[in-house]
Amino acid sequence: MGEIxxxxxxxxxxxxxxxxxxxxxxxxxxxxxxxxTIESSTDDSSAKSKLRAVLERRTKALADGDxxxxxxxxxxxxxxxxxxxxxxxxxxxQFEFDELKYVYARMGExxxxxxxxxxxxxxxxxxxxxxxxxGDLAPGESFSYRVADKGGRFVVTDIVPATRAAMDKLxxxxxxxxxxxxxxxxxxxKTSGNVWLAADDSVRDLNKFVDATGQExxxxxxxxxxxxxxxxxxxxxxxxxxxxxxxxxFGTADNFNPDVLGVQMAQYGVKKDGQYYENRFAGSRxxxxxxxxxxxxxxxxxxxxxxxxxxxxxRARLGGALQAPTWAVEGFARYSETIGKPGRASAVRAxxxxxxxxxxxxxxxxxxDDFYGRDxxxxxxxxxxxxxxxxxxxxxxxxxxxxxxxxxxxxxGGEFLNFPRFxxxxxxxxxxxxxxxxxRWLRFVRNGG
Amino acid sequence: xxxxxVAVAVLLVSGISAYAVTTNYRKGDTSQSxxxxxxxxxxxxxTVVKALEERGHTCSTDYNHQTCKLRIGAFYFEATLQVAAxxxxxxxxxxxxxxxxxxxxxxxxxxxxxxxxxxxxxxxLTGQIEEWVDQQIEATxxxxxxxxxxxxxxxxxxxxxxxxxxxxxY
Amino acid sequence: MTVGLAVIALxxxxxxxxxxxxxxxxxxxxxxxxPFAEDFPRGEQQYMQGVTVSLVADDWLIKSNKWxxxxxxxxxxxxxxxxxxxxxxxxxASSDMSVxxxxxxxxxxxxxxATCWEGVGSKACKSxxxxxxxxxxxxxxxxxxxxxxxxxxxxxxxxxxxIGHIRLEANLEPNGMxxxxxx
Numbered sequence: 001m002g003e004i005x006x007x008x009x010x011x012x013x014x015x016x017x018x019x020x021x022x023x024x025x026x027x028x029x030x031x032x033x034x035x036x037t038i039e040s041s042t043d044d045s046s047a048k049s050k051l052r053a054v055l056e057r058r059t060k061a062l063a064d065g066d067x068x069x070x071x072x073x074x075x076x077x078x079x080x081x082x083x084x085x086x087x088x089x090x091x092x093x094q095f096e097f098d099e100l101k102y103v104y105a106r107m108g109e110x111x112x113x114x115x116x117x118x119x120x121x122x123x124x125x126x127x128x129x130x131x132x133x134x135g136d137l138a139p140g141e142s143f144s145y146r147v148a149d150k151g152g153r154f155v156v157t158d159i160v161p162a163t164r165a166a167m168d169k170l171x172x173x174x175x176x177x178x179x180x181x182x183x184x185x186x187x188x189x190k191t192s193g194n195v196w197l198a199a200d201d202s203v204r205d206l207n208k209f210v211d212a213t214g215q216e217x218x219x220x221x222x223x224x225x226x227x228x229x230x231x232x233x234x235x236x237x238x239x240x241x242x243x244x245x246x247x248x249x250f251g252t253a254d255n256f257n258p259d260v261l262g263v264q265m266a267q268y269g270v271k272k273d274g275q276y277y278e279n280r281f282a283g284s285r286x287x288x289x290x291x292x293x294x295x296x297x298x299x300x301x302x303x304x305x306x307x308x309x310x311x312x313x314x315r316a317r318l319g320g321a322l323q324a325p326t327w328a329v330e331g332f333a334r335y336s337e338t339i340g341k342p343g344r345a346s347a348v349r350a351x352x353x354x355x356x357x358x359x360x361x362x363x364x365x366x367x368x369d370d371f372y373g374r375d376x377x378x379x380x381x382x383x384x385x386x387x388x389x390x391x392x393x394x395x396x397x398x399x400x401x402x403x404x405x406x407x408x409x410x411x412x413g414g415e416f417l418n419f420p421r422f423x424x425x426x427x428x429x430x431x432x433x434x435x436x437x438x439x440r441w442l443r444f445v446r447n448g449g
Numbered sequence: 450x451x452x453x454x455v456a457v458a459v460l461l462v463s464g465i466s467a468y469a470v471t472t473n474y475r476k477g478d479t480s481q482s483x484x485x486x487x488x489x490x491x492x493x494x495x496t497v498v499k500a501l502e503e504r505g506h507t508c509s510t511d512y513n514h515q516t517c518k519l520r521i522g523a524f525y526f527e528a529t530l531q532v533a534a535x536x537x538x539x540x541x542x543x544x545x546x547x548x549x550x551x552x553x554x555x556x557x558x559x560x561x562x563x564x565x566x567x568x569x570x571x572x573x574l575t576g577q578i579e580e581w582v583d584q585q586i587e588a589t590x591x592x593x594x595x596x597x598x599x600x601x602x603x604x605x606x607x608x609x610x611x612x613x614x615x616x617x618x619y
Numbered sequence: 620m621t622v623g624l625a626v627i628a629l630x631x632x633x634x635x636x637x638x639x640x641x642x643x644x645x646x647x648x649x650x651x652x653x654p655f656a657e658d659f660p661r662g663e664q665q666y667m668q669g670v671t672v673s674l675v676a677d678d679w680l681i682k683s684n685k686w687x688x689x690x691x692x693x694x695x696x697x698x699x700x701x702x703x704x705x706x707x708x709x710x711x712a713s714s715d716m717s718v719x720x721x722x723x724x725x726x727x728x729x730x731x732x733a734t735c736w737e738g739v740g741s742k743a744c745k746s747x748x749x750x751x752x753x754x755x756x757x758x759x760x761x762x763x764x765x766x767x768x769x770x771x772x773x774x775x776x777x778x779x780x781x782i783g784h785i786r787l788e789a790n791l792e793p794n795g796m797x798x799x800x801x802x
Contacts, residue, residue, distance in 0.1 A: 033477040036479060036597025037596075040581060040585075040594070042591065049591050134739045134791065272777050279793050451621075459625045460629070463636065464633075470714060473794070475640070478645075504661055505661050505662015507697065522730065522752045524800030553781070553802055556802065
C-alpha cells in the first residue's frame with residue numbers, strides 16, 4: 001500500500017490522516033480516544049532498594065528457620081561469608097527475638113573501585129526476649145554490606161559486623177555488632193524464666209552451670225526485689241582466652257585484663273535515627289570466663305552471682321557519658337558475693353584492712369579514674385563496705401536501696417557520701433543524717449570492715 | 450465541468466471533515482508541545498502558582514522554575530514547576546519529614562493534587578492515579594510509572610524525604 | 620474518469636484537511652486547577668490554632684510556676700523572622716528542664732518544645748510533658764484530657780500521635796515532648 005507523506009510529519013501521521021480522510025464523516029465525532037493506563041513498576045534499580053529487598057528476605061528466612069533462603073542472596077564464591085552466615089543463622093535460631101528489623105535511616109552508599117558497592121551502616125534491631133528498653137528501644141547491631149552484580153545477579157559479596165576495628169577500617173559508625181553469635185558456633189540452653197546460657201566449643205559441660213545459674217538468679221532476684229529490671233538474662237560461657245577478648249570487643253576496653261573472671265555488658269538501645277540512646281540501657285549480656293576462673297581456682301558461682309547483680313540492676317543504672325559510679329556498681333556486686341558466705345566476707349574484710357594499713361584509704365570512696373588500675377581489688381572491696389555497713393544498720397533491703405539510689409547518681413570523684421543530697425538519702429533509708437552515716441562508715445573501714 | 454465541480458466538492462468535503470476529525474482527535478491529546486518540551490495542556494504555571502499562594506504557600510520564581518513552599522510543624526512541602534511557554538513541563542515534589550514516619554493525610558493530599566494535574570479533566574483516571582499514589586505510599590517502594598504521555602517517579606516513601614517527579618515524555 | 624478524479628480529490632482533501640487539523644489542533648483541557656482536597660496543606664496550618672505565646676509562657680510557666688523566660692529571634696530563609704522564647708524553672712532547677720516556644724507573632728505559634736533532664740520516666744518529666752499537652756489543648760477543650768494522658772503515658776519514648784489539630788511527639792534527646800500543628 002502506498003503512502004502519501006505530509007511534509008516532514010512521518011509515515012505514521014500520514015497513514016492516520018489517510019485513514020481519517022477515507023473514513024470521512026463516518027468517523028467525525030468519533031474522536032474519543034482510549035484512556036491512558038497506569039503502567040507502574042517498582043523501581044528497584046538502586047543498590048539500596050535491592051539490598052532492602054535482600055534484608056527483608058533474610059529476616060523472614062531467619063524467622064522461618066529457612067537456612068537456604070537466608071543464604072540465597074550471598075555470593076556463592078565467598079566461601080568464608082557463606083560459612084560465617086551459616087553459623088550466625090544457626091546461632092541466632094537458638095535465641096528468641098521479640099523484634100528483628102532493619103533501620104535504614106543512616107545507611108550510606110559508596111561505590112568501590114572494583115565496581116562493588118559498600119552500604120553502611122546497615123543497622124539491625126536485635127531485641128532478644130530478655131531485653132527491654134527505655135521507651136520502645138532495643139539493642140541493635142550494625143554491619144557493612146558489600147554488594148555487587150555478578151553474572152547479572154545482585155549478590156551480597158561480604159558482610160562485616162561492626163567491631164571498633166572494622167568501623168575504623170571501613171569508615172563508618174554505628175551500634176557495635178560484637179556478640180559471640182557473629183564469631184563462634186554456640187550451643188544455647190534456655191532455662192526457665194527467660195534465661196539463656198550459651199557456650200562456645202571450649203565449654204562442653206554447659207549443663208553443669210545451668211542449675212548454679214538458676215540458683216544465683218533466684219538469689220539476685222530476691223535481692224533486687226521489684227525494682228526495674230530486664231525480662232531475662234543472657235550469659236555466654238567460654239574457656240577460650242581469645243574469645244573472651246573478642247566477645248563484645250572487651251579486648252579493646254580500658255579495663256580489659258585477660259584474667260578478669262567475668263564481665264557484664266549492658267546494651268544501649270538504638271533510636272529511630274540509628275543512634276544509641278545512652279542514658280539508660282536496653283538489655284544486658286554476661287560473659288563468664290571459665291578459663292580464668294579455673295586457673296585462679298575461683299568459684300564460677302561467685303562470678304555468676306557478681307555479674308548477675310550487675311545485670312539485674314542495670315536497667316536502673318545511669319549510662320552514657322554520665323555513668324553510674326563504679327564504686328557502687330562493683331562494690332554492691334562484691335558485697336553480694338559475701339551474703340551468706342562468711343569465708344568470702346572475711347576475705348573482703350582482709351583486703352580492706354590491708355589497704356587501710358597500706359595507707360590506701362583517703363577517707364572517701366574510690367573515684368572513677370584508675371578504679372580498674374593497680375588497686376582494683378581494694379577498690380571493689382572498699383566499695384562493698386558501704387553496703388555491708390548499710391546492711392548492718394538497717395538490713396539487706398536498705399543496702400539494696402542505697403545501691404539503687406547510688407547507681408542513678410553521677411559521682412566521678414567518690415564523693416557520694418559528702419554530697420549535700422546524701423543527707424536526705426541517709427534520712428530516708430537509715431533515719432540518720434548524711435554526716436552521721438559517713439562517720440560510721442569511716443570508723444567501719446578503719447576498723448577493718 | 451461537472452467532473453471538476455464534483456472533484457472540488459469532494460476535495461472540500463473531505464478536507465473539511467478530515468480537518469474536523471483531526472482537530473477533534475487532537476483535543477484528546479494529554480500533552481501539548483511547548484517550546485521543545487511536552488507540557489500539561491492549557492494549564493498555565495501561573496494559574497497553579499496563584500492557587501497555591503491563595504492556599505498560603507510561599508512561591509518564588511527562578512529562571513524557568515516556579516517553586517512553592519510551606520513548612521508546617523515537622524513537615525516541609527515543596528513543589529517546583531519547570532515552565533516552558535507559560536505551561537508546565539515538569540513537576541518535582543518534595544515532602545520532607547523530620548521523622549521517618551508514615552505520611553500524613555495532608556501530605557498524601559498534597560502529592561495527589563499534583564499527580565492528577567495532567568489528567569484533571571478525567572475523573573476516572575484521576576481516581577485511578579489517586580489510588581496508585583495510595584498504593585505506592587502503602588508499599589513504601591520506589592516506583593516508576595508511565596501514565597499516558599507522562600512519567601511518574603515516586604522515591605523514598607519510607608524515608609525523611611519523599612520525592613515525586615512528573616514529567617512529559619519526550 | 621470522474622471516479623478517479625473524485626478519489627484523488629478525496630485523498631488530497633483528506634490529507635490537506637487532516638494535516639492542517641493535526642498541526643493546528645490543540646488539546647482540550649480546563650485552564651483552571653482542580654479543587655483542593657480538604658486535607659491539602661493550608662498556610663494557616665503553620666500555627667497551632669488558638670495557641671498564643673502568652674497562653675504558654677505567661678499563663679502556664681510564668682504566673683503559675685514562676686519560670687523565667689528569655690527571648691531571641693532568628694532569620695529563617697523560608698519563614699523570615701522567627702521568635703524563640705525559652706523558659707526555665709527558677710533557681711537550681713533551671714538546668715533540669717526547659718520549654719521553648721517558636722512563634723512568628725503572639726497568635727502564630729509554630730511549636731512548643733519541652734526538654735527534660737530529670738531522667739527518662741521520672742515524675743518530673745512526665746508531669747512537664749502532660750502539662751505542656753494540657754496547655755496547648757486549651758483551645759480544643761474536649762481533647763485536653765486525652766492529650767495530657769497521652770503525653771504522660773508516652774513520656775520517655777519516641778512515639779508520636781495526632782490529636783485534633785495538634786501532633787505530639789515524644790523524644791529521647793535526652794527526653795522531650797513537642798507540640799506542633801498536625802498535617
